[in-house]
Amino acid sequence: xxxxxxxxxxxxxxxxxxxxxxxxxxxxxxxxxxxxxxxxxxxxxxxxxxxxxxxxxxxxxxxxxxxxxxxxxxxxxxxxxxxxxxxxxxxxxxxxxxxxxxxxxxxxxxxxxxxxxxxxxxxxxxxxxxxxxxxxxxxxxxxxxxxxxxxxxxxxxxxxxxxxxxxxxxxxxxxxxxxxxxxxxxxxxxxxxxxxxxxxxxxxxxxxxxxxxxxxxxxxxxxxxxxxxxxxxxxxxxxxxxxxxxxxxxxxxxxxxxxxxxxxxxxxxxxxxxxxxxxxxxxxxxxxxxxxxxxxxxxxxxxxxxxxxxxxxxxxxxxxxxxxxxxxxxxxxxxxxxxxxxxxxxxxxxxxxxxxxxxxxxxxxxxxxxxxxxxxxxxxxxxxxxxxxxxxxxxxxxxxxxxxxxxxxxxxxxxxxxxxxxxxxxxxxxxxxxxxxxxxxxxxxxxxxxxxxxxxxxxxxxxxxxxxxxxxxxxx
Amino acid sequence: xxxxxxxxxxxxxxxxxxxxxxxxxxxxxxxxxxxxxxxxxxxxxxxxxxxxxxxxxxxxxxxxxxxxxxxxxxxxxxxxxxxxxxxxxxxxxxxxxxxxxxxxxxxxxxxxxxxxxxxxxxxxxxxxxxxxxxxxxxxxxxxxxxxxxxxxxxxxxxxxxxxxxxxxxxxxxxxxxxxxxxxxxxxxxxxxxxxxxxxxxxxxxxxxxxxxxxxxxxxxxxxxxxxxxxxxxxxxxxxxxxxxxxxxxxxxxxxxxxxxxxxxxxxxxxxxxxxxxxxxxxxxxxxxxxxxxxxxxxxxxxxxxxxxxxxxxxxxxxxxxxxxxxxxxxxxxxxxxxxxxxxxxxxxxxxxxxxxxxxxxxxxxxxxxxxxxxxxxxxxxxxxxxxxxxxxxxxxxxxxxxxxxxxxxxxxxxxxxxxxxxxxxxxxxxxxxxxxxxxxxxxxxxxxxxxxxxxxxx
Numbered sequence: 063x064x065x066x067x068x069x070x071x072x073x074x075x076x077x078x079x080x081x082x083x084x085x086x087x088x089x090x091x092x093x094x095x096x097x098x099x100x101x102x103x104x105x106x107x108x109x110x111x112x113x114x115x116x117x118x119x120x121x122x123x124x125x126x127x128x129x130x131x132x133x134x135x136x137x138x139x140x141x142x143x144x145x146x147x148x149x150x151x152x153x154x155x156x157x158x159x160x161x162x163x164x165x166x167x168x169x170x171x172x173x174x175x176x177x178x179x180x181x182x183x184x185x186x187x188x189x190x191x192x193x194x195x196x197x198x199x200x201x202x203x204x205x206x207x208x209x210x211x212x213x214x215x216x217x218x219x220x221x222x223x224x225x226x227x228x229x230x231x232x233x234x235x236x237x238x239x240x241x242x243x244x245x246x247x248x249x250x251x252x253x254x255x256x257x258x259x260x261x262x263x264x265x266x267x268x269x270x271x272x273x274x275x276x277x278x279x280x281x282x283x284x285x286x287x288x289x290x291x292x293x294x295x296x297x298x299x300x301x302x303x304x305x306x307x308x309x310x311x312x313x314x315x316x317x318x319x320x321x322x323x324x325x326x327x328x329x330x331x332x333x334x335x336x337x338x339x340x341x342x343x344x345x346x347x348x349x350x351x352x353x354x355x356x357x358x359x360x361x362x363x364x365x366x367x368x369x370x371x372x373x374x375x376x377x378x379x380x381x382x383x384x385x386x387x388x389x390x391x392x393x394x395x396x397x398x399x400x401x402x403x404x405x406x407x408x409x410x411x412x413x414x415x416x417x418x419x420x421x422x423x424x425x426x427x428x429x430x431x432x433x434x435x436x437x438x439x440x441x442x443x444x445x446x447x448x449x450x451x452x453x454x455x456x457x458x459x460x461x462x463x464x465x466x467x468x469x470x471x472x473x474x475x476x477x478x479x480x481x482x483x484x485x486x487x488x489x490x491x492x493x494x495x496x497x498x499x500x501x502x503x504x505x506x507x508x509x510x511x512x513x514x515x516x517x518x519x520x521x522x523x524x525x526x527x528x529x530x531x532x533x534x535x536x537x538x
Numbered sequence: 539x540x541x542x543x544x545x546x547x548x549x550x551x552x553x554x555x556x557x558x559x560x561x562x563x564x565x566x567x568x569x570x571x572x573x574x575x576x577x578x579x580x581x582x583x584x585x586x587x588x589x590x591x592x593x594x595x596x597x598x599x600x601x602x603x604x605x606x607x608x609x610x611x612x613x614x615x616x617x618x619x620x621x622x623x624x625x626x627x628x629x630x631x632x633x634x635x636x637x638x639x640x641x642x643x644x645x646x647x648x649x650x651x652x653x654x655x656x657x658x659x660x661x662x663x664x665x666x667x668x669x670x671x672x673x674x675x676x677x678x679x680x681x682x683x684x685x686x687x688x689x690x691x692x693x694x695x696x697x698x699x700x701x702x703x704x705x706x707x708x709x710x711x712x713x714x715x716x717x718x719x720x721x722x723x724x725x726x727x728x729x730x731x732x733x734x735x736x737x738x739x740x741x742x743x744x745x746x747x748x749x750x751x752x753x754x755x756x757x758x759x760x761x762x763x764x765x766x767x768x769x770x771x772x773x774x775x776x777x778x779x780x781x782x783x784x785x786x787x788x789x790x791x792x793x794x795x796x797x798x799x800x801x802x803x804x805x806x807x808x809x810x811x812x813x814x815x816x817x818x819x820x821x822x823x824x825x826x827x828x829x830x831x832x833x834x835x836x837x838x839x840x841x842x843x844x845x846x847x848x849x850x851x852x853x854x855x856x857x858x859x860x861x862x863x864x865x866x867x868x869x870x871x872x873x874x875x876x877x878x879x880x881x882x883x884x885x886x887x888x889x890x891x892x893x894x895x896x897x898x899x900x901x902x903x904x905x906x907x908x909x910x911x912x913x914x915x916x917x918x919x920x921x922x923x924x925x926x927x928x929x930x931x932x933x934x935x936x937x938x939x940x941x942x943x944x945x946x947x948x949x950x951x952x953x954x955x956x957x958x959x960x961x962x963x964x965x966x967x968x969x970x971x972x973x974x975x976x977x978x979x980x981x982x983x984x985x986x987x988x989x990x991x992x993x994x995x996x
Contacts, residue, residue: 098652100612101620103643108606108625121602125625142601145678149685151597179650200803238804241813243917245805322594324734325694325726328909328926407975409604448912450924450943452732455996457922457945459914479914481945481996512696512724513590513604513973532996537918537949 064109065211065223070129074136076115076143078159080216081132082366083109084408091178092204093185096193099204101178108408113139114154118147123409151394158389160368161218168226169356170259181205188272192235197283198276199238205231206252214368222364228518229262230255230506235276237283244282244476246275246461249300250443255504255518256357265357278462281474287535288463288478294438294492295480295531296431299501301460302523304444306421307508309484310342310349311519313453314376315510316387316395317414327510328451331485332382334395340382343488348422349377351386351400352522359504359520360417364401367412371401376419380489387414406515413511418504418520424494431493431527433469439533440464440471441478449484457481477536487528495524551587552671555701555717558585558607562715564630565609565637566707572638573709578614579641580659582837583607583705585626586977588698589677593725596685596693603700606976610837611637613644617653620644658861658871663712664841666834672719673743674699683746684723687753691760694734695725702977704833716833718742718979723749724971726927727760733767733940735759736782736907736927740969759906759928768931768939774991776902778895778932781966784984786908787950788883790921796825796848797878798859802867807919807950811854815951818958823849825858826884827873830981831969835873836860842873848883852955884983888961897935898960898988903944904930904937914947922947922995945996953989962986 064083072079085107092099108125113136120142124135143154176184188203210226231254234247248254248271256262263269297305313330317323332340353361353371364370369389376384387395388403391414404415432440446459463478464471504520562583569579585607592599607626612619622640626633674680677699684697699721706714720742728734737756739749779787791807800806811817825846827834834842838861847855858874875881890898906928914922925944930937965985972978 097655100654100657101647101651103620103622103647105622105624105640106608118598119600121600123602123604123606125606126627126629128627128629131627138603142603146591146598146601146681149598149681151594151599177650178647182650182652200805236803236805241810241917243804243809320594321692321694321728322592322599324594324728325696325724325736329732409606409975411600411602446912446914446922448910448922448924448945450732450945451909451926452943455924455943455945457912457914457947457996459912477915483996509974512592513588513698513977514975516974536915537920 064127065213069215072133072136074113074140074217076113076140077155078114078217079136080112080214081109082408083213084210086208086210088206088208090206091181091185092202093182093189094202095200096186096189098182098186106407109135110405110408110411111135111139112411113143114157115140115143116147117153117155118143118150119154120146121411157393159218160216160389161220162364162368162370163221164363166224166363168257170261171225171227173259175260188233192233192272192276194273194276195280197237197239197280198235201235201272201276203233203272205229214364214366216368220368222368224362224364226257227259228255228257229260233271233275235279237279239283242283244279246279246282247443248275249503252506253300253503255359255506256502257359257361258357262357282462282476285474285476288439288475288533290534292530293533294435294527294529295533296435296438296440296466296525296527298440298442298525299499299523300443300503301441302421302526303503303521304447304458306419306521306523307416307519308447308449309453309456309487311386311416311419313484314386315414316385316391316397316399319385320391320394323510326512328453331452331454334397336382337384337397341380341489342377342382343380344491345379346424346491346494347377347380347488348375350375350420350422351402352418352420353401355418355502355522358418358502358522359518361520362417365403366405367403369401369403374400386416388412404517406517410511410513410515415510415517416508416519420522421524423497423500423524426493426495428495428499428525431495431525432466432471434493435466435527436468438466439475439478440466446479454484456484475535478533479535480531480533482531490528490530491526492529493527495526500524551674551701551719554587555669555703555719558703559715559717561607561628561630562705563713565633566713568634569611569637569641570709572641576615578709580612580839581707582610584976586700586702588700588977591677591681591697593696594694596688596691598681609637611640611644613641613648615648617655617657618648618651619654619657620647620651656862656865658865660712660839663710665713667715668834670718670742672721674719674721675744680744683749687749691757692728693725694728695723698722698971698973698977702979704979706835706839708839712839714835714839718831720831720969722969722971727756729760729763732943733763734927735763738968738971762930762937763928763940765939767942769942770931770944770994772995774993776899777989777992778899778902778904779987779989780906781962781984781986782968783905783908784987785968785982786911786923788982788984790911792879796858796880798857798867798869798874799863799878801857807913807916808854810919817849817852817951817954819852820888820958820961821849821852821954822886824884825880825882826983827882829884829967829983830882831979832881833979836875840871840873846872881980885965885985887963887965887985890960890962890988892962892964892986895962895986895988896932896937899932900935901933903941904932919950920948921950944994946992947995948993953992954987957990958987959990960988
């Protein structure tokens with residue numbers, strides 16, 4: 063009933079109310095060291111009631127989806143709205159009342175899939191291929207298969223049903239000998255994360271990845287440390303996604319700029335007066351909020367406040383244009399924004415989140431990118447991330463480095479790290495790869511909010527070159 | 539107060555917790571009855587009724603209540619097993635139908651699965667019941683007090699309160715129950731930009747006096763934060779890490795640092811301690827389940843020991859071993875859950891009275907909080923992170939100025955090894971404010987640490 067068809071009559075004496083239903087089903091399959099790990103299945107279903115009344119805002123989350131349960135949740139939300147109306151940070155009477163109607167379907171929503179037994183056989187094959195050398199001390203192949211139906215109903219007549227299908231997972235191998243340990247993954251922990259069916263696995267080259275990551279782990283274990291110094295870096299898409307996420311995505315979140323996150327996730331070096339004029343990066347930097355790429359992890363038709371999701375530029379030719387702020391934050395700040403008010407589940411309220419945040423491709427082939435670097439390091443696959451609470455001073459590490467000398471790729475190095483300051487770093491963007499270097503990636507693990515939330519975000523990026531970067535390796 | 543609908547005070551919290559317990563026990567009995575011959579089950583239950591009030595600029599940003607229950611039902615046949623975790627509605631008949639249907643679903647899945655050589659279950663039945671009823675006012679009343687106390691200040695943070703419950707049951711008749719009613723006021727007072735001070739108030743009983751005392755202490759620090767900040771060049775500085783800064787280091791070590799499996803596969807950041815690398819003899823750490831708010835049983839039904847030594851006098855003394863790891867590496871399980879992350883990490887104090895910390899520092903950095911820690915070389919346990927909130931430059935034992943944020947990058951073996959001069963005598967117990975998915979029942983107990991030097995890089 064909550065996910066299709068009309069709701070029971072609900073009598074809510076409020077300016078506005080909504081019910082957001084979330085129903086998700088997931089299976090986790092893994093084979094570690096050639097042993098199938100216990101099957102885990104989850105079924106999660108509940109609703110978030112939100113009410114605007116007397117200028118206040120209240121919410122209540124419940125897993126009781128009966129008519130009485132929904133009525134009780136709306137009553138609790140109404141009581142919270144009234145109880146805090148005189149203490150509220152803003153007056154909800156000035157907020158929009160979304161009335162969107164429509165549906166969104168993920169790609170391959172109803173396409174078939176291998177059986178559970180066949181998936182286990184596939185994971186087992188990757189596992190056996192990875193454990194080929196006694197110095198490989200741990201290895202795993204895993205998959206998460208998830209479907210979801212979200213429905214948002216509003217008192218203004220809104221009714222949006224969005225159906226999703228996700229495939230996530232990866233392979234990893236850890237090599238150890240003589241006091242050195244190195245781990246290599248297929249594009250990062252859970253870096254396979256897209257919307258769609260099992261066709262995603264072929265897109266990521268899953269078949270054969272077990273052997274490949276194990277060989278590269280061994281190679282890293284025997285490699286020298288990344289050199290230190292100021293040099294160019296060529297960042298692969300599976301590092302670019304982290305760079306975009308931490309030093310563009312989070313600082314552009316409007317709720318951070320408005321101060322909501324100062325006690326936990328942090329503030330932002332970006333201030334409201336910067337939009338429209340601030341040079342965020344070089345002329346080569348074009349960043350979009352783009353929920354329209356079907357396979358990307360956070361594509362959707364409407365956000366969790368019911369705002370229609372559309373592709374817009376946040377940064378154009380290096381100039382900052384607009385923040386990542388949903389309808390509520392836009393009204394508070396008096397700034398334009400995007401449809402990014404999102405909650406990670408039925409039991410958390412929506413806040414400003416990244417969704418799909420993409421760096422648009424340029425003109426350079428991968429070979430062109432390498433050829434332009436006289437002395438530098440090609441870095442792949444994020445393994446470490448740290449940034450200050452204003453999202454300015456950062457330090458990131460990668461799983462694998464490869465020296466570039468006089469325009470040619472050279473020896474592999476371990477523990478490649480680099481650090482910089484967001485406000486300067488993007489201005490050193492010197493070359494942007496073309497679509498042949500671009501990958502559609504993301505992460506299911508973006509943490510933020512009080513109470514805490516972990517949400518799925520997508521990032522698509524080509525490989526990029528940055529000049530004059532402070533690079534260093536591991537401890538001696 | 540607008541309505542009784544919102545009452546989540548002590549009496550109603552007890553009622554909610556009692557309701558959760560009755561619900562859980564009835565579900566467990568129904569699972570028992572639904573088993574077929576030769577099958578076994580375990581069940582892990584989680585529930586909470588939490589008020590969350592989010593604050594910004596000493597106003598309410600979002601306020602609401604989350605009521606949730608779930609059960610993870612595991613069906614075991616021989617060495618095959620699978621688990622289905624499902625949300626519960628709270629309607630007993632409906633939830634029994636759901637839970638027993640999940641057993642049927644798992645029964646049909648077992649033929650697709652292989653025997654699990656690492657399955658380990660308790661061979662004895664140990665029942666337990668631990669309930670701590672809180673003494674909390676209705677949340678709206680608590681928020682009123684907080685906002686009154688913060689009048690005139692830019693307060694940001696969250697108040698979370700209400701009962702949280704965990705339960706375990708199995709087909710051998712074991713029943714374990716753990717329910718606590720707690721609150722957590724996690725807040726900061728802000729001057730401008732990133733200049734702020736952080737504080738926290740948490741426990742089982744709300745105290746207006748304690749709130750006033752915490753707010754007074756935060757205001758005193760805030761006055762220091764308003765001074766002209768100093769920008770320090772990268773380099774090595776003497777440093778005092780307050781207990782809350784040490785908690786960030788402990789949080790990073792939670793990522794596999796003490797995991798038995800990560801130790802055995804050499805992925806732990808502390809793996810070199812297996813080969814004899816040592817920290818200062820002042821460093822002693824243990825998983826101390828006897829303190830804090832974690833249950834006395836883990837998800838598979840094993841009873842936890844009161845204390846699991848991890849580091850004794852600077853030497854590795856043990857690790858957190860889950861039942862699977864115990865089977866895989868022929869170790870003794872010691873109460874850890876599957877992730878083998880501490881839930882009650884406790885570090886012994888030293889001899890430095892905290893009131894003397896700045897005098898002992900003399901000249902250097904007094905760091906109130908660290909932030910966004912990660913490893914820059916995991917094998918070397920080299921970690922990086924930022925200073926945050928109240929961090930000051932100190933000269934002659936007196937605070938001179940707040941310091942603009944700095945990045946450190948150093949190994950634990952240097953920080954808590956040769957460079958550790960003293961630990962404070964009064965370790966501080968900090969209840970976790972984390973609430974990813976649900977409110978976390980965990981704590982950390984840390985002293986402050988005086989370091990001869992800490993390497994700053996940016």
